[in-house]
Structure formats: C-alpha cells, structure tokens
Amino acid sequence: MESLEYRLIRSRRKTVGLEVERDGSLTVRAPLRLPVAAIERVLREKADWIGRHRDRAALQADRYPPIQITEGGGIPWLGGTLTLRLTQGGRTERRGEELFLPKDGGEAALKRWLIQQARDLLARRADLYAGRMGVAPTGLRMSGARRQWGSCTGKNSLNFAWRLIFCAPAAVDYVVVHELAHITHKDHSAAFWKRVEEILPDYRERRAWLIEHQGALELL
Secondary structure, eight states: OOOOOOEEEEESOSSOEEEEOTTSOEEEEEETTOOHHHHHHHHHHTHHHHHHHHHHHHHHHHHSOOOOOSTTOEEEETTEEEEEEEESSSOOEEETTEEEEETTTHHHHHHHHHHHHHHHHHHHHHHHHHHHHTOOOSEEEEEOOSSOSEEEOTTOEEEEEGGGGGSOHHHHHHHHHHHHHHHHOSSOOHHHHHHHHHHOTTHHHHHHHHHHTGGGGGOO
C-alpha cells in the first residue's frame, strides 16, 4: 500500500480512531505513546475502509458543493433548491423558489434565516408527531452539529441539526420521529425500532436518504 498522508492528533485515549474529512484528508487520533509503526499498521489494515470513506466524501462534496453567496446561486432547501437573489437592502425572505438576501448581510444573514426556518419547521413537525405518539418533549433547540442530525437528552429535550432544512421533508420527519421515540425508549432496541416503524413504515428508506446526503451537515 502506498504511503498515506494524514494529520495525527495524540491524546489520552486507548485506541486509534480514523476520520475522513469532507475534502478527503485523513485525521488519525492515537494514544500519546503509541509508536508511529503501530499507527501505520492500523492504516494498512484499514486501507479498504479509508478508500470507501474517501469515495463517499468525494460523492458528498460533489452533491453538496460549498454555498456561494452570489446572484443566481443555489441554496439547498428541503431537498430542492432556492435561487439566490441579492438585494440592496430589506430583509431576507423567500418568494416561491427564490430567496432574497440583502447583499451586505452575506453568509451571516443567510445562516440566521436558515436557522429560524429550521426552528419553525421542526417545532411544527415535533408538535404534530408528539401528539400522534403520545409523548411530550420538554424542550427543543437547534444544534450546529456536523456529525448527527438529532438527539434526545435524558430529560427528554430534543436537539436538531438546523441543517435539516437542506433535507427532503420525508427525511426531516424521520429524524423527528426517531428522537421522539427516544422519549419512551432510550436505546436502539427492537422495541424502539418497532415504535418508529409504527409511525413511519418506510423509515428505512428515509434513513437511507439521510446517509446518502450526509454532506448537508457540512454546509455553511
């Protein structure tokens, strides 16, 4: 196997961890005193895994290129695309399939608007499905997480990645139902998945969509 370039981070951990970044670069996390030879042995053993994840990273980068704040640029929106229109002033607002953004607001204004849209959408969907499932979350907040779409705390508060606003509505609902099911089932037991399937019989397809579109978590 040819030599792999990687970024090495050492810490007080016991095992070697590998992470393929969005650009295909490799980060290796290793114990403080583990010899480099041992680290590179792990890399040889994981060569196929690294190759698969680099291929996946390239696919995601192609599917979700960095958002450019330019006139006529595309903004992912609930599985589709909004066309960006830059204005001299006013407020950020959607009109049909176009998004009007003050030119001087830039990425910060766009991000604020997207987070608010995600909060409104997820609050509505959580209310809808909580009623159907007979559960009562104690709170709901938006997260900037780039590794997971959602979570449910031990106190039954829901956290959702605001970047879900880029995803297809069916996938958004899957994340909502998944986290609401954790109010009753704190693990991923058979009972948990049965509850999810009772609400969304096609949850496997919805989950597969999210896996295929993981790159949305890297935008903005």
